[in-house]
Amino acid sequence: MLNLSSHIVKKLSRAEVLLLACSAGGFKILFDILKTLPGDLPVGVLVIIHRNAKYETNIEASMKEKCRIAIKVAEEKEPIEAATVYFAPAGYHLLVEPDRSLSLDISEPVNFCRPSIDVTMQCTAEVYGAGTAAILLSGANQDGALGMQAIRSAGGLCIVQRPEEAEISTMPKAAVALGAADLILGNGELIEFAQQLNNYLTSGSHPWKN
Amino acid sequence: MSISFESLEELIELINRIHGFDLSGYSRASLKRRISRIMDLYQLDVSGVKDNLINTPGFFNNLLMEVTVNVTEMFRDPAFYKVLREEVFPYLATFPHIKVWSAGCSTGEEVYSLAILLKKQGLYDRSFIYGTDINANVLKKAKQGIIDLKKMKEYSDNYLQTGSGDSLSEYYTARYDAAIIHHHLRRNVLFAMHNLVSDGIFNEFQLITCRNVLIYFNKQLQDHVFNLLHGSLSLFGFLCLGSKETLRTENLREKFRLINKKHNIYQKIA
Structure with a gap:
């Protein structure tokens, strides 16, 4: 059983949305986490991965079969529902509207990336505030560091993959260097965390819980 | 710098009152990012932006220039143009005149892409393409038909991937670091101001492309624009949306036939 400190547990108990983000070297651990997530997760999950829009990928379709939680590509103006994973489509930034629906944006890449992790994290923090929880995984650039900082400033929970265990440590390291990590977890711990997530999330007073 | 959602509402209200420009149907998250960018660019806080909107002539136009997303390229999504050529053009060829509207054309790359595609299929001489945008600056650039030579490589x-079978260089002249679209491809083209929010139907078209414009609008405004686009199409005319945009306006769905799901191409049937 993963031993979480009380302030982490407190932050988790008020989480209303979970962000998962990775780039190069992060796909495997990301999929392991998604496969572990329970089918009745009480929050929605946004996934941002860097991939080239010029080549077609069927990540979402192949994940769908292997996961208990619902998986889909984010569609513009759709509300974020609990127990659902929304992938940012390649070539678009994924934004969150004040009414907690999703929108897409095809403006300039940020950190050479579209979707950019920073962009989604920043606008999720602006809408969900302290109700934001995020996990930043392996990657070869610094996208996500400023986003994690924004989530932390808003009072949200920031978890970073332990850089030594990340296939490419640049991305998690950048977030840690900015002081934007509440918790640093190794790969085994990340899976344990995903397993236990429901205990913590449902322990709070969520509107969907009677 | 960043603007709060509350201040954003005040700004939208102010812009509508002073400049008669209605941004209220725009998606807030994107608008918020663009306005925050302007604040950084001009080193202004919210009250500074308001002050300039009221007192500085020309500031609103600069703001509008930054607010609208002007990211475009020639033959963006080559697969879309391939489908257009293979599945839509044979049908278009049966019309005596082909009027095309590129709504939200920005700096004109899509308009010239369509002109080239029509030319290659022998349809250009009986076609006319309108490119419209809300932004006067981008239209000025579009009219010139001059494109950075570095971008031409991409x-x-x-263009190669559209499978047209010839080279893009057949359609422009390169000099120094710029490429100019051939004169005859600019002859049947007209660029003009048009605001999808407030302006109405101005012609009847056989083909309308409105790609990656509607993602910046809320559902209500999307409904309004879909009605405008439907009213602007001739019977059996075609509507092309961006790959992530769907026609979901209830009363209109049965008035269109889906031609290609992946590329969101529809045909008006009623």
Whole structure:
């Protein structure tokens, strides 16, 4: 059983949305986490991965079969529902509207990336505030560091993959260097965390819980 | 710098009152990012932006220039143009005149892409393409038909992938670091101001492309624009949306036939 400190547990108990983000070297651990997530997760999950829009990928379709939680590509103006994973489509930034629906944006890449992790994290923090929880995984650039900082400033929970265990440590390291990590977890711990997530999330007073 | 959602509402209200420009149907998250960018660019806080909107002539136009997303390329999504050529053009060829509207054309790359595609299929001489945008500056650039030569390399790759079978260089002249679209491809083209929010139907078209414009609008405004686009199409005319945009306006769905799901191409049937 993963031993979480009380302030982490407190932050988790008020989480209303979970962000998962990775780039190069992060796909495997990301999929392991998604496969572990329970089918009745009480929050929605946004996934941002860097991939080239010029080549077609069927990540979402192949994940769908292997996961208990619902998986889909984010569609513009759709509300974020609990127990659902929304992938940012390649070539678009994924934004969150004040009414907690999703929108897409095809403006300039940020950190050479579209979707950019920073962009989604920043606008999720602006809408969900302290109700934001995020996990930043392996990657070869610094996208996500400023986003994690924004989530932390808003009072949200920031978890970073332990850089030594990340296939490419640049991305998690950048977030840690900015002081934007509440918790640093190794790969085994990340899976344990995903397993236990429901205990913590449902322990709070969520509107969907009677 | 960043603007709060509350201040954003005040700004939208102010812009509508002073400049008669209605941004209220725009998606807030994107608008918020663009306005925050302007604040950084001009080193202004919210009250500074308001002050300039009221007192500085020309500031609103600069703001509008930054607010609208002007990212475009020639033959963006080559697969879309391939489908257009293979599945839509044979039908278009049966019309005596082909009027095309590129709504939200920005700096004109899509308009010239369509002109080239029509030319290659022998349809250009009986076609006329309108490119419209809300932004006067981008239209000025579009009219020139001059494109950075560095970008042309990427556009040439895009064009190759459309499977047209010839080279993009057949359609422009390069000099120094710029490429100019051939004169005859600019002859049947007209660029003009048009605001999808407040302006109405101005012609009847056989083909309308409105790609990656509607994602910046809320559902209500999307409904309004879909009605405008439907009213602007001739019977059996075609509507092309961006790959992530769907026609979901209830009363209109049965008035269109889906031609290609992946590329969101519809045909008006009623």
